[in-house]
Amino acid sequence: MATQAGPDAGTRDEGKPAGRAPAPVFADGPRGVPLLGNLPAFGKDPLAFFELLRGRGDFVRWRFGGKRSLFIAHPDTVGELLTEIERSFDQPDLGIAFRTLLGNGVIVSKGADWRRKRSLVQPSVRPKQVRSYAATMTECAVDLADRWADGQQVDIKKEMAALTQLIAVRTIFGVDTAADAEAIGQAMDIAQKEIGAEFSGIGAVLPDWVPTPGRARIKRATAVIDAEVSRVVSRHRDGDTERPDLLSRLLAARDESGAPLSDQEIRDETVTLYIGGHETTSSTLVWAWYLLSRNPRVREALTGELDRVLADHEPGYDDYASLTYTQAVIKETLRLYPTIWLLTGTAKEGATLGGAPVPAGTRVWSSQWATHRDPRWYGDAEAFRPERWLTGDDGEPAEQIPEYAWYPFGGGPRVCLGTRFALVEAVLVLAVLARRYHLDLTAEEIRPVPSLTLQPDRDVLATVHARS
Template identity: 90%
Template sequence: MTRQAGPDAGTRATQPTATIADGPRGVPLLGNLPAFGKDPLAFFEQLRERGDFVRWRFGRGPALFIAHPDAIGELLTEVERTFDQPDLGIAFRTLLGNGVVVAKGADWRRKRSLVQPSVRPKQVRSYAATMAECAVSLADRWADGQRIDIKKEMAALTQLIAVRTIFGVDTAADAESIGRAMDIAQKEIGAEFSGIGAVLPDWVPTPGRARIKRATAVIDAEVSRVVSRHRDGDTERPDLLSRLLAARDETGARLSDREIRDETVTLYIGGHETTSSTLVWAWHLLSRNPRVREALTEELDRVLADHEPGYDDYAALTYTQAVVKETLRLYPTIWLITGIAKEGATLGGAPVPAGTRVWSSQWATHRDPRWYGDAETFRPERWLTGEDGEPAEQIPEYAWFPFGGGPRVCLGTRFALVEAVLVLAVLARRYHLDLATDDIRPVPSLTLQPDRDVHATVRARG
């Protein structure tokens, strides 16, 4: 089956019947956790080199790493049937509660039905103007020759967009505090997930867990304040929070205050943290690849001419979309997905014992040379179609899955793609950003983040 390359399409790879290879030897009690915790991205690439199905041990528990796109597709499409959503730990639950990303079974289906209408294409269209307006405001503040920290600039921009589209206000009471709290929480979640905290019982206190609790308290206080203001208002608002407050399930029941809090935080992270890091990596890659940067600006000049981009321009900005997709290939914001095998689970025609934790990594599969020519090269053209309508590269389905897939695909996929494309179009149309250094390493925390501040010089075009 051949389809156009894109977020929901691809060609089916030819998957052999699963032959399970042995992973590296672990240590008593901890298994392969020390190697995983030291460098998760390199660890998954090493497993990929051993085969498409590799046994390893996450602490005492059995684990299976899968690298083949068809197996990944099986995992993603069979979740809720033969694979279960795993418990991602006390740190993750402290921040996200039991939101739609974490919930299971009937509870997940109910919450998904309530949240999904808020991020459908029709609603994303209504948010697009806010995305562009916020980006234009930032562009107006930049000046030729100015030195900026891209990481801070993109975080502040996407935070403003998130606050306006989710909460319907211009600014949170203390936007800087909530931003710092989010940074602390996601850093500590990454440390917990890849360190000794991953095998410690929930009741064991650690300094990292204490920091997450304090950061979450700051976030909760701000969300509670804004929710109270919305409940007290007597006018209908077009923001995400208002839609969540008005949503009713099939029995007529609304989301509880706790559920509103959990879904709001989940949407905030999806609309702020993930897009922010994607844009930072995009600027990093564009600075290193002048040819791609020139091709991008040529499209922006041709399609936009003398107007700022809006939702109706999104479909025509094909190269800009390709830049974003290629950025998400090389630096996927979400860098791993896991599931727990239930009775009767299979992958690649082979049975998977119940209780086995199955892992797949966007980082490892997105850089697999079997599916991508010059896999380490930033080449947006691979996502374009020719005059005959055929894709430039035949990319297998589920060889690109930055937003997951199957029934639990990220609800904010359309929101995130439109936001990244419009923000990039507004800013790249006016400026080039020249990074001070290429020596930036990805750090896998809750999302894939640069390991340092990213400084650049603003260069006005023309």
């Protein structure tokens, strides 16, 4: 029987080859246009642009507006960038739209401020805490399954968004009213779209003080989010009972000096956790249903495991480790459709990659989309093959995949704190629904749209078929 190599082990699979990047050979990207550089080509189709750069080499120079940029593709070099963030590379400024939504949360803060916030936030998402949230994940998924009926047509994109919103609202805020989920969810949708438009359009090179319709929309959306968060925080502080939700744990957290997070910091970290617990998982589940519908063999293997492992009970946290094929389905989905599709850093003085100096101020770019689909690291790289993440009876992995050839949650010291939460949620939700239903999506191809996360370009309609 095959077992899994461990998709929730961060970005490293122990025992896999390092890949050994060759000595850097720098290539030039496409010729850009005056002032904007390669921004027009990047903005038109960022995913295709990064694949184009990957085809030119592992170290490709290009220009993001007027900024000197370097694209890297080799897993070893990606690993260098991720592990040297804070030392040799800075977190870059991702623009006013990104800052408006996330403030100065743990994702964007730097140096001592980042270390303090990470130490305060991390205990809220450790495995022990994720275990306590697993029952909520399953319960919400069961409620959705009970509302579906054989032959019903549903919009999977909307269904998964509503489901993960509800899970996020319950686990993060400890509340369960439709108004909370709806108001925050709608505002988040607007903010996500505007961040993507700002990042890949002309807004990327405009000064912060220049007003645009998109910037006005994200400010309005953020105001809605801030009002909801403020209301829920006040409710928590007025309560006289201990709550098990993430927000309560953030309110109770203290740093080494005994100081709590400020109101603004609570707001920033709450929004960050919401995005990690809702946006990323929702997108992953949509892509998983899309891939399963197009690959009946994989779907049958998945339901076979669910029938064998779960029998007549709903999945819980203790079942997670046994659902090895289900985990592999999620991991392979994240390979082909990584929710976070790029990571960047800005070189400090003395920075190097692959032993070659990188001039200070250079923006270094890596793309999960491009590296995850590189045929050098994956056999039949465009195919949906969860089996590549399994190990055989001899303990050997099905494919020798280098470290950092798969990094949907980043890596190094700034690896996503919510990795375990997101993986457990995706596996449990998929297990609840897939053991009861097959979903047949339209045969029409769905294209990914890179915004804050990688989203489908349209509604994703499916027919629900109850399993006997």
